[in-house]
Amino acid sequence: IKNPQLTVEIDREKAAVYGVTADQIRNQLFNAYGARQVGTIYMPSNDYQIILEVQPKFRVDPTDLSKLYVKTSNNQTIPLDAVAKMVPTVGPLQINHQGQQPAVTISFNLRPGTSLGYAVDQITKIEQDSNLPATIATGFSGTAQVFQDSLRGQGVLILAAVFAAFVILGILYESFIHPITIISGLPSAGIGAILTLMLFKMELSVIAMIGIVMLVGIVKKNAIMMVDFAIERRSAGLSAEHAIREAALMRFRPIMMTTFAAIFGTLPIALGAGAGAELRQPLGVSVVGGLLVSQLLTLYITPVIYIYLDRIDRRLKRRLDPTLQETPDVEPPRAAAAE
Known part of the structure; x- marks a missing residue:
């Protein structure tokens, strides 16, 4: 069982030549396939949100991504595949979320003779030594979380x-x-x-x-x-x-x-x-x-x-x-x- 997905890999050198930033590409993809609200229609009885997206016929084949265009620094439009390449990959079958954010759960069991407090300290030390980026937030759950809350x-x-x-x-x-x-x-x-x-x-x-x-x-x-x-x-x-x-x-x-x-x-x-x-x-x-x-x-x-x-x-x-x-x-x- 596979979950095919298409990964957009930006060629930083080509993008720099054209003056295209990664944020521009990200915004263009969100405009096409996201749920960007560009306006609101106010009616006497109700309000309607205007959502920007591409037509359904351009959302069928993965090659339709090459039909997206981005603006360069001199206001010229170039196709997306000029500064990025589409790589077919296999995605996860399920994405878990915690607090509306994607989350990955790593479970562990205690070795006989090892206390929970010692295991928590060692995991925290490994996390500090790994120098994780600021965008990744970590935390304990289950028995380890109850243990930390009780000692707090x-x-x-x-x-x-x-x-x-x-x-x-x-x-x-x-x-x-x-x-x-x-x-x-x-x-x-x-x-x-x-x-x-x-x-x-x-x-x-x-x-x-x-x-x-x-x-x-x-x-x-x-x-x-x-x-x-x-x-x-x-x-x-x-x-x-x-x-x-x-x-x-x-x-x-x-x-x-x-x-x-x-x-x-x-x-x-x-x-x-x-x-x-x-x-x-x-x-x-x-x-x-x-x-x-x-x-x-x-x-x-x-x-x-x-x-x-x-x-x-x-x-x-x-x-x-x-x-x-x-x-x-x-x-x-x-x-x-x-x-």
Whole structure:
């Protein structure tokens, strides 16, 4: 099955000699075989468009193209075959369109062990290295398009979740310093989730991103427990160092209990048991990995950040209120054994 077509190949040298441009030839062909509107007839009841085209008898044989004439630079007319030649070729049986433009679809399948994100990046790199002309527009469709659309707003979503947590904590503690201390443990959770996904060779899919967003709400409870207890001890007159140290010691057991409760709650999802578990497994892996890493780091990071930010807070308060004096630190009470 063939679809014969006639290709008009312009001889650039001959056209330059006669002063004929490619646009002139293109316009002449469109005038003859296109649907160029040259005017409108206005009637009392309706309007009629005037379409320019050749007579039907000149549209039967391919040799009729030689009967078309174009004007040269000195206003002389020459036949079309004087500056171009007609080459019979075979055209496509079907021309697909997308957005009213001709489109060509190239399909691909994933090799076992290759993630969709890696394949999309490699195809994009090949496209950039090919130096395609500006008239060619490319894009993904199907699953690859859904994947790109899903990742397009994930960064904004995570930033919005962190900002919302900061605002709520700022309202709760009536301070801009303590929310920063609490949120400081979130990067360790994100790093832990990404490292765990890389360890198990899982891609950063939409489900995994949901797990990272969940970590924003889960991980900060460790710092909330310590900071809340430290604020109470500071009101009793203890220094920042002694208050946060006592908070870390006293809140260690509740922190471990709540963390392991969250880990064991998401562990079945991470193990991937049941139908459709491969879809939910990245969520469980990212949550478990983020909790484990953040649990190890926040117990050390949060007290240090609390002490340094507390010093900054006191300096700002003394600068805003010069009459404010530094209160002496009170040593925590120590138990003495009686003989």
